[in-house]
Amino acid sequence: MSIDISPNPGRSAGRPREFDIDEALDKAITVFSEKGYHGTSISDLRDAMGLTAGSLYKAFKDKHAIFLASFDRYKQVRNALLDEELEKANNGRDGVYRMLAFYAEGAHGEGGRRGCLAVGTAVELAIFDDEAARRVERSMDRFETTFEALIRRGQEDGSINRSINPNATARLLLSVVQGLRVLGKTSPSREQTFSVVDVAMKLLD
């Protein structure tokens, strides 16, 4: 008895795709972030991704699928960067600061004007698009949970006041961070953005 092993693993029959899906999605992320879902046309995506409409529809079911794939890719990349940053944290308080600073860094200047795809999706699609709403909610939950864990860790290692409410404070920090993304659309200075972070840190004293 023998088991078939395909000689070229992961590659199915037929002409191979000539572009990298993740690279293409990274371009789509920029367009969707800047113009939103309804503001982005297939022509926009075709131009930005350097593909023909035909190729797009070979790789994805429809525009909505391209969007969801872009969202997932965006979260995957951003979460990986955040995790990397949080590994450097010495204690709970330092972790909270690093997380706030990570978001503040993306919320000002060019990146701030481009916008956050999660915030954009929440605002534009969450009401009527259940699949988008579920993704937004999971993203927000993740942030809230991470903030709360860092606060608890800080309360244990002595870097954060033990009398504050971890969940309520985490939720406030989550609000701050989403708010910075809204304010970032009219591009405030780096200084202004980080002054908010500094004030927020006082909640941990």
Place this chain on the structure above:
Amino acid sequence: MSIDISPNPGRSAGRPREFDIDEALDKAITVFSEKGYHGTSISDLRDAMGLTAGSLYKAFKDKHAIFLASFDRYKQVRNALLDEELEKANNGRDGVYRMLAFYAEGAHGEGGRRGCLAVGTAVELAIFDDEAARRVERSMDRFETTFEALIRRGQEDGSINRSINPNATARLLLSVVQGLRVLGKTSPSREQTFSVVDVAMKLLD
């Protein structure tokens, strides 16, 4: 020498408009808030406002003009309600709380899911639409200035800690309030929303 007084003041020649512009704009505000600018079609507006496309284009130059008029109307109504609420404030701290509570009230439940037109405009249009961006910026500035004035007032009347930075703290409260609007799109409970307000108030101690 005599001065001509038109017998029917404010009414020019021609068939009179059969609908009230502000009432129509209030319907448009709901549609634009829920579906965004690009997600809203003239058909959507026609249906919601109870008008024909022809009448819409008699009253407004184009879709963009309808949107800007809706935005202006939205801000006018909301600002009037906020001013009314702030007149009840006993002191600076009470004023800050009333302002946070005013926004929190609109950010949860049905209104939260519908969304804030200013936040929606910031996220969807601020990059490429200068007229929209100017309006958003003015709206944010107004909120920040109001927060800052209330903080200074509280520092004078003794209800707010004199050592906090009024401008930086005002900007943080502005972030919180915009963030609540983003989180409100996935409709958190009234309790959750107000717990954020309570934590934010600790910054004034």
Place this chain on the structure above:
DNA sequence: CATATTTGGAAACGATCATTTCCTAATGGG
């Protein structure tokens, strides 16, 4: 080498978009 399968890419599809046109209805001014 032949066949099945998939992609690339241009062209075409019907639907819907924002906007205009055209006609009738209703008003104020001369």
Place this chain on the structure above:
DNA sequence: CCCATTAGGAAATGATCGTTTCCAAATATG
């Protein structure tokens, strides 16, 4: 009382939307 002016409303406009079709090119399999 007529004329200029504006609104109401249905129908038509060209443009663009998202999507599909069709054919040639490129691969894996037998």
